[in-house]
Amino acid sequence: MRDFSADHRWLSINTATVRAQWPLDRIVDECARRGIRAISPWRDQVAAVGLQAVARQIRDLGLALSGYCRGGMFPASTREARQLALEDNRRAVDEAKTLDAPCLVLVVGGLPGALAGRPEHKDIAAARQEVRDGIAATLAYAQDVGMPLAIEPLHPMYAADRACVNTLEQALDLCDALDPSRSGALGVAVDLYHVWWDPKLQQQIARAGRERLLAFHVCDWLVPTRDLLNDRGMMGDGVIDIPRIRGWVEDAGFAGYSEVEIFSSENWWKRDGGEVLATCIERHRCAV
């Protein structure tokens, strides 16, 4: 297991972590001047600055990406809407390629309409089938382009509205079905916030192996958690035994960045961005 205590060379910042404070070009600059070598930006943040401008800025500063957020959201109630989702995923693949991302992260979607509070049906098995079909179609395109897809299992509390892939086992079953040769074109993003509770986590990380472990996200689970979406904790402030799980991931062959992704409307998003980044660096060294 790598020693993170001496520096932060393996730290990546998911740009949602300071999205409330700064636009993306400022985030990129602030990361670079602190010696943070990698980021993972969101599509809306990129679009607000301009794809080519962001690509150039990142290249000029010598930054890497640890992933690109995000594709997915496949299920829809009409054939037309599903087709639009596939087209949007192809654009996301192209953007990820322009930014030289190592993978496009997929948040696969849930019941159609649920995210807007108006679920159009209750058939989660059907949504899961649409997710499988959507990944298969996107994978065909992504393989041509040479962009790996990372399925991110989301915590079961998001099964209805954000992602109906909810365990690492389920994500890996999809990988095995759609990419049986373990080609590297399809894998998983392991975000500890979503999977830390899983009694099969160690087993499934080992199953994933190097070929499937495309991204590793950290934050912490607070007790109590006051909001289902925007109350994630800074590493070390909650109950996730992050170093133990990082050990499993590295034992399985992962050697990439540890990406900090914190949604925190009442705490970290209200603080000075520089303080947030400084805390990420400090906690990366002592709590990851």
Added chain:
Amino acid sequence: MRDFSADHRWLSINTATVRAQWPLDRIVDECARRGIRAISPWRDQVAAVGLQAVARQIRDLGLALSGYCRGGMFPASTREARQLALEDNRRAVDEAKTLDAPCLVLVVGGLPGALAGRPEHKDIAAARQEVRDGIAATLAYAQDVGMPLAIEPLHPMYAADRACVNTLEQALDLCDALDPSRSGALGVAVDLYHVWWDPKLQQQIARAGRERLLAFHVCDWLVPTRDLLNDRGMMGDGVIDIPRIRGWVEDAGFAGYSEVEIFSSENWWKRDGGEVLATCIERHRCAV
């Protein structure tokens, strides 16, 4: 699959559903006069009225129990505290026997101190081992008394503070380890709020079978869900396909009560108790 549309003979009310409105003796009366044949009371509600008084009232009115809530909360940071938990579980078994409950429901506990917001460690594997030891010790006593224990897997969002048994598969693994002969002394309480999202749900319900399916709880998952604990929905108001899952449970051999358990600080707990019970009856017939 049984037809629930014509009457509510298979409806049970978990008494937490109207705990904000009435004390337990009033709840029992209000249920009985509406032809509700079963309830599942909580220990603190029973204690507030008196165990013997409640037992007598239930007997006199000809009501049944569909379960008794609850035992569990096994993990603790000292040997003495773990011993106290075991003693408390034995008392819960005795109370369940006095009330002629068909099972004692176990909410097994999480990380010591987490429920009070002060987790004493982050070792969920150790907590799970303590849970296993605690169930084993309680089972030995419960078998002597003749009181089945029903492990209730709780939603993964409660893994830290309320229960570190979070899937039906995990609960059934415990059952198989501690009661390999499927004696009927150890099984599960399937609460749809906790397990509806699970991609392995149908498979694991079939695995459980009649001997392990000791209780069936219903409510609904709302989108959005505004609170992790107290924003459960009335059946039909959310996204759980309750009839489909009830079909699986009945196919596996379950023929008991459908128990309504709704924690709802901002909605159902603020309404008139009679309105809540009338709605439970109506929805039991059309949405369960």
